[in-house]
Amino acid sequence: MPELPEVETVRIALARELQGRRIVKTRVHDSRLRFGVDVPRIETLLNDREVVQVRRRAKYLLVNLAGDDVVLLHLGMSGRLLFREPQVAREIHDHVVFTLDDLRELRFNDPRRFGMLDMFPRSEESHHPRLVHLGVEPLTSGFTAESMRRLARRSRRPIKNFLMDASKVVGIGNIYASEALFMAGVHPMRAAGRIGLERWVRLVSSVKTVLGDAITRGGTTLRDFVDTGGERGVYGERLQVYGNAGLSCPRDDGGTIRRVVMLGRSTYYCPRCQR
DNA sequence: CGGGCGGCCTGGAGGC
DNA sequence: TGCCTCCAGGCCGCCC
Numbered sequence: 001m002p003e004l005p006e007v008e009t010v011r012i013a014l015a016r017e018l019q020g021r022r023i024v025k026t027r028v029h030d031s032r033l034r035f036g037v038d039v040p041r042i043e044t045l046l047n048d049r050e051v052v053q054v055r056r057r058a059k060y061l062l063v064n065l066a067g068d069d070v071v072l073l074h075l076g077m078s079g080r081l082l083f084r085e086p087q088v089a090r091e092i093h094d095h096v097v098f099t100l101d102d103l104r105e106l107r108f109n110d111p112r113r114f115g116m117l118d119m120f121p122r123s124e125e126s127h128h129p130r131l132v133h134l135g136v137e138p139l140t141s142g143f144t145a146e147s148m149r150r151l152a153r154r155s156r157r158p159i160k161n162f163l164m165d166a167s168k169v170v171g172i173g174n175i176y177a178s179e180a181l182f183m184a185g186v187h188p189m190r191a192a193g194r195i196g197l198e199r200w201v202r203l204v205s206s207v208k209t210v211l212g213d214a215i216t217r218g219g220t221t222l223r224d225f226v227d228t229g230g231e232r233g234v235y236g237e238r239l240q241v242y243g244n245a246g247l248s249c250p251r252d253d254g255g256t257i258r259r260v261v262m263l264g265r266s267t268y269y270c271p272r273c274q275r
Numbered sequence: 276c277g278g279g280c281g282g283c284c285t286g287g288a289g290g291c
Numbered sequence: 292t293g294c295c296t297c298c299a300g301g302c303c304g305c306c307c
Contacts, residue, residue: 003300059301077301112284114301157278173300222300263279
């Protein structure tokens, strides 16, 4: 569900609300998240701890605690982190509740339970199995046309699949892959290894623009996603092709937006201007 | 061995 | 109203 812009939207709110605060208590009501939650460890260790910093890596949230431990969270497809007053009744799928030192609660709600929660010493972060294989961050200077072209060299897989491969570049999910390819004018099925430097320049730039604009608008809410205050993201109104099969191309070039399925995921593009 | 695919879950939408 | 099928933004692990 949430891609990089949605996770970053949550990160910004968590940083604002949590940094300098203490988590005074943690209760795990359902440990059946992805990989399972080590309840005794989490409830024991995540108890009277000060939050120093909230970071993001790919679609993961990392919460640094004083004392050099890190809490790792992933929202999966349907995960939400919501601030609630303590008197508000716990809802179905509120699996983990963090109580803060201002007595508010931060609740991890996840109907589909594809999300995850882990905790480990900071020294273990660099070789954590969920993080170790991750590729470059698209909003950093390391994400360049030259490096992508090198990575894609000789790859015959479609560029859309390549862009969604987190071992190459992280954070681009199904929605923003279609949007960035449209902006760059690149056909989603074009072989990644057959994209020249000039096209990579456009593609890298489009990925940065699409993700950056989406963060500015609080992400995209198609169905489930809300920020920590329960607010929807409004980038959905900026989507050019995603979900718009049958409509005419926003470039007004006479093309009609098509939907095809790639790797089992809906993919949208204009066959006229994406080559 | 790069990369496609099944499977993990629940809930909402749409067809009948 | 109910039941059934299909679909959903992620990602691991298996297997070709």
